[in-house]
Amino acid sequence: MPAILEHSLGLAPVTELKNIGDKFAEKLAKLGIQHIQDLLFHLPLRYQDRTRITPIGALHPNSDAVIEGEIRLADVVFGKRRSLAVRLQDGTGTVTLRFYHFTAAQKNNLKIGTRIRCYGEARRGKSGLEFYHPEYKFVDDLSAAPTEETLTPIYPSTEGLTQARWRQLMDQVIHHLKRGRAIDDLIPAELLTPFSLPDLRQALLYLHRPPAGADLFELEARQHPAQKRLIMEELLAHHLSLLKMRAEMQIDPAPKLPTANQLRDKLLSQLPFSPTGAQLKVESEIQTDLASGVPMLRLVQGDVGSGKTLVAALSALSALEQGFQVALMAPTEILAEQHFINFKTWFEPLGISLAWLAGKVKGKAREATLNAIANGEAKMVIGTHALFQKDVEFSNLGLAIIDEQHRFGVHQRLSLKEKGKGFSPHQLIMTATPIPRTLAMSAYADLDTSIIDELPPGRTPVNTVAIDQQRREQIMSRIQAACTDGKQAYWVCTLIEESESLEAQAAEVTAQELQTRLPDVKIGLVHGRLKPQEKADIMTAFKQGDIDLLVATTVIEVGVDVPNASLMIIENPERLGLSQLHQLRGRVGRGTAESHCVLLYQSPLGQQGKQRIQAMRDTTDGFKIAEIDLEIRGPGEVLGTRQTGLMQMRIADLQHDGYLLNDIKQWAHMCQQQAPSVVDPLVQRWLGENVRYGQV
Numbered sequence: 001m002p003a004i005l006e007h008s009l010g011l012a013p014v015t016e017l018k019n020i021g022d023k024f025a026e027k028l029a030k031l032g033i034q035h036i037q038d039l040l041f042h043l044p045l046r047y048q049d050r051t052r053i054t055p056i057g058a059l060h061p062n063s064d065a066v067i068e069g070e071i072r073l074a075d076v077v078f079g080k081r082r083s084l085a086v087r088l089q090d091g092t093g094t095v096t097l098r099f100y101h102f103t104a105a106q107k108n109n110l111k112i113g114t115r116i117r118c119y120g121e122a123r124r125g126k127s128g129l130e131f132y133h134p135e136y137k138f139v140d141d142l143s144a145a146p147t148e149e150t151l152t153p154i155y156p157s158t159e160g161l162t163q164a165r166w167r168q169l170m171d172q173v174i175h176h177l178k179r180g181r182a183i184d185d186l187i188p189a190e191l192l193t194p195f196s197l198p199d200l201r202q203a204l205l206y207l208h209r210p211p212a213g214a215d216l217f218e219l220e221a222r223q224h225p226a227q228k229r230l231i232m233e234e235l236l237a238h239h240l241s242l243l244k245m246r247a248e249m250q251i252d253p254a255p256k257l258p259t260a261n262q263l264r265d266k267l268l269s270q271l272p273f274s275p276t277g278a279q280l281k282v283e284s285e286i287q288t289d290l291a292s293g294v295p296m297l298r299l300v301q302g303d304v305g306s307g308k309t310l311v312a313a314l315s316a317l318s319a320l321e322q323g324f325q326v327a328l329m330a331p332t333e334i335l336a337e338q339h340f341i342n343f344k345t346w347f348e349p350l351g352i353s354l355a356w357l358a359g360k361v362k363g364k365a366r367e368a369t370l371n372a373i374a375n376g377e378a379k380m381v382i383g384t385h386a387l388f389q390k391d392v393e394f395s396n397l398g399l400a401i402i403d404e405q406h407r408f409g410v411h412q413r414l415s416l417k418e419k420g421k422g423f424s425p426h427q428l429i430m431t432a433t434p435i436p437r438t439l440a441m442s443a444y445a446d447l448d449t450s451i452i453d454e455l456p457p458g459r460t461p462v463n464t465v466a467i468d469q470q471r472r473e474q475i476m477s478r479i480q481a482a483c484t485d486g487k488q489a490y491w492v493c494t495l496i497e498e499s500e501s502l503e504a505q506a507a508e509v510t511a512q513e514l515q516t517r518l519p520d521v522k523i524g525l526v527h528g529r530l531k532p533q534e535k536a537d538i539m540t541a542f543k544q545g546d547i548d549l550l551v552a553t554t555v556i557e558v559g560v561d562v563p564n565a566s567l568m569i570i571e572n573p574e575r576l577g578l579s580q581l582h583q584l585r586g587r588v589g590r591g592t593a594e595s596h597c598v599l600l601y602q603s604p605l606g607q608q609g610k611q612r613i614q615a616m617r618d619t620t621d622g623f624k625i626a627e628i629d630l631e632i633r634g635p636g637e638v639l640g641t642r643q644t645g646l647m648q649m650r651i652a653d654l655q656h657d658g659y660l661l662n663d664i665k666q667w668a669h670m671c672q673q674q675a676p677s678v679v680d681p682l683v684q685r686w687l688g689e690n691v692r693y694g695q696v
């Protein structure tokens with residue numbers, strides 16, 4: 001770390017300030033505040049304007065103001081609730097101060113003729129504008145007490161820390177700042193000018209003590225340049241850390257893999273359809289990366305059913321034709337299984353040997369598979385996370401494909417890099433559901449992005465309805481009718497607990513209930529507790545039409561593909577997240593028949609449950625659903641637990657500040673070019689101990 005940082009104000013511990021004992025320091029530490037710079041970055045939530053007195057006649061309803069006047073009337077009134085009403089008058093008008101709780105002393109002090117100054121919010125009340133429980137002080141005592149010189153900051157706080165304490169603490173820091181003790185401005189002036197941003201000291205002084213006359217609306221909208229300066233610095237630091245990560249992944253070269261024209265033609269000629277324009281576009285983006293000799297780091301987004309698997313298969317061929325191995329990892333066993341079956345049908349006719357590896361593959365079978373992977377006999381290796389465990393050694397891994405569903409963290413991708421021998425394998429990440437744009441731009445800034453923005457022809461949008469559990473009977477009759485008609489259906493059981501065995505139990509009970517009620521319907525049951533072979537058998541039977549109704553837990557959420565299934569019932573959809581619901585619904589609407597999705601909810605619905613169900617009824621567009629999901633749940637949740645750390649920002653808030661990300665991309669580039677030495681300190685300042693990806 002450069003010497004200048006060691007002596008800077010920012011990195012001094014808060015205990016250097018006066019009046020900070022151990023207990024207090026502990027409280028601050030709980031808020032993540034250890035150094036003075038942490039304090040400085042602890043920005044006010046909002047501000048009050050106590051810098052000037054507003055004439056009573058100029059008050060606006062629903063806004064905060066300081067007023068001053070003489071008491072003309074003070075009465076206890078007995079309405080619905082007893083209250084003390086005080087009429088206050090200045091030269092311009094009168095207003096009522098109303099107290100529902102008051103002491104006798106208070107009542108006695110607020111005497112007619114007394115002058116007081118109040119601070120509070122003016123609201124419309126019984127008698128015109130009223131202030132409810134305003135702060136007030138007697139002006140006679142403090143004759144001509146000055147108003148505040150700056151706006152009054154309100155800090156985010158924790159129990160036992162008053163605003164007064166915060167202000168006193170900040171006053172000390174500001175005193176140092178004003179006296180010129182430097183906080184390191186890591187961003188040089190030439191990088192600030194293009195965005196008209198103030199320097200750090202200026203920005204901090206402004207935000208902790210905005211001058212009288214500062215625009216409160218601008219501040220509230222997070223639009224003031226001082227705010228932007230800090231928000232952008234934090235976003236920049238996060239972005240730079242991802243770029244560092246990317247650079248690290250690309251240190252070693254990757255094999256050059258030209259397009260495998262022969263294998264490609266063979267595969268395509270086997271298929272009953274041709275690739276969509278969108279699939280071809282994304283394929284060619286991937287092929288360019290693969291041929292470059294630099295490890296590909298590419299994210300493919302596409303809505304459920306857009307045909308990501310084929311794109312993955314075509315990319316795999318490029319590696320396979322050059323004699324390299326390909327690994328395909330799926331988040332769940334059932335999906336990995338399905339990929340295995342798919343790829344087997346596609347690749348075996350091309351003479352490509354496949355291997356299957358999951359956590360549940362044990363003993364001799366495991367040993368044999370590991371050997372085949374290590375000696376290069378197995379070319380296309382498909383499995384779950386088990387693929388990337390330490391004991392799995394590849395002979396010459398050229399491409400790793402991850403079908404991820406937000407579950408595969410960046411640090412895991414780093415470990416994947418280690419699976420290459422002397423070079424790094426290319427990485428292709430496919431998301432199971434679309435990611436909102438702002439999240440993709442921030443959380444996946446280390447990846448190039450391709451979007452499959454077109455569904456294969458002939459799909460009809462799924463018709464979604466929400467029905468109360470009380471009408472369960474009716475739904476069962478509907479299934480009966482559909483199945484008699486040759487259609488197939490899913491019945492999805494959900495549980496709150498993340499327990500596979502409880503979930504399995506619930507599904508078993510439901511399957512029995514349905515069988516009793518619908519004796520003529522062929523019912524199958526699939527859940528996470530079944531053996532892989534049992535699961536595979538049931539899925540095959542369903543696919544072949546030997547089962548009419550498949551009762552399932554959410555294990556079928558990702559990837560399962562049975563085009564003839566056109567009806568889906570989701571029990572208690574209110575328990576699931578939006579992207580999960582969308583993913584589930586994506587299991588129907590894959591064939592040409594009109595499909596229906598019934599959300600069988602349990603009333604009463606909570607606020608979020610209602611919003612989610614409404615969103616499901618409103619749209620089948622995965623990108624729109626992802627945006628709504630982000631609005632409802634916030635970034636951390638949308639990205640999944642593994643990556644929540646990623647989105648823990650101190651000042652920036654992707655929901656409000658996401659629009660800045662285009663600038664950030666450009667800024668990060670400028671920073672790397674013009675001020676490479678500040679990259680590490682910036683990342684250190686904002687990500688600190690949380691540096692997420694191993695080495696930064």
Ligand code: ADP
Pocket residue numbers: 273274275276279302303304305306307308309310456457559561563590
């Ligand atoms: P996802 O993007 O959700 O992973 P899949 O790759 O599972 O989608 O594809 C969904 C279904 O669409 C599969 O049955 C697949 O065979 C089929 N499919 C893929 N591409 C096309 C295409 N170009 N035309 C018609 N059907 C296609």
Ligand code: MG
Pocket residue numbers: 308309403432559
């Ligand atoms: Mg898929």
